[in-house]
Amino acid sequence: MGDWQIDSEGNVILYPVVGWQTAPAAESACVLRTMFARDDAQLRSGTPDAIQFVMTPAQALRLAEDLMTVANHIMKLPSPKGLSN
Secondary structure, three states: OOOOOEEOOOOOOOOOOOEEEEEEEOOOOOEEEEEEEEEOOHHHHOOOEEEEEEOHHHHHHHHHHHHHHHHHHHOOOOOOOOOOO
16 A cells, blocks of 8 residues: 555544535646544534645546546445444
């Protein structure tokens, strides 16, 4: 998984995505604003952090393709007991 951020126990640091927005920029780029929570308190309070990315249309299509590939793979796996996709 490359140079992923990890905590002191070696676990990959993950922040839940709670929303996103997309928009065109300068008629030649795609903007992605991703809202996320850094901790449970922030998740409960409904005040997420956000980061904004700009990318070419080709990068946006590749990102969408990569996300669809991993999502389709996960959705084909058996659900852990007590969970649903």
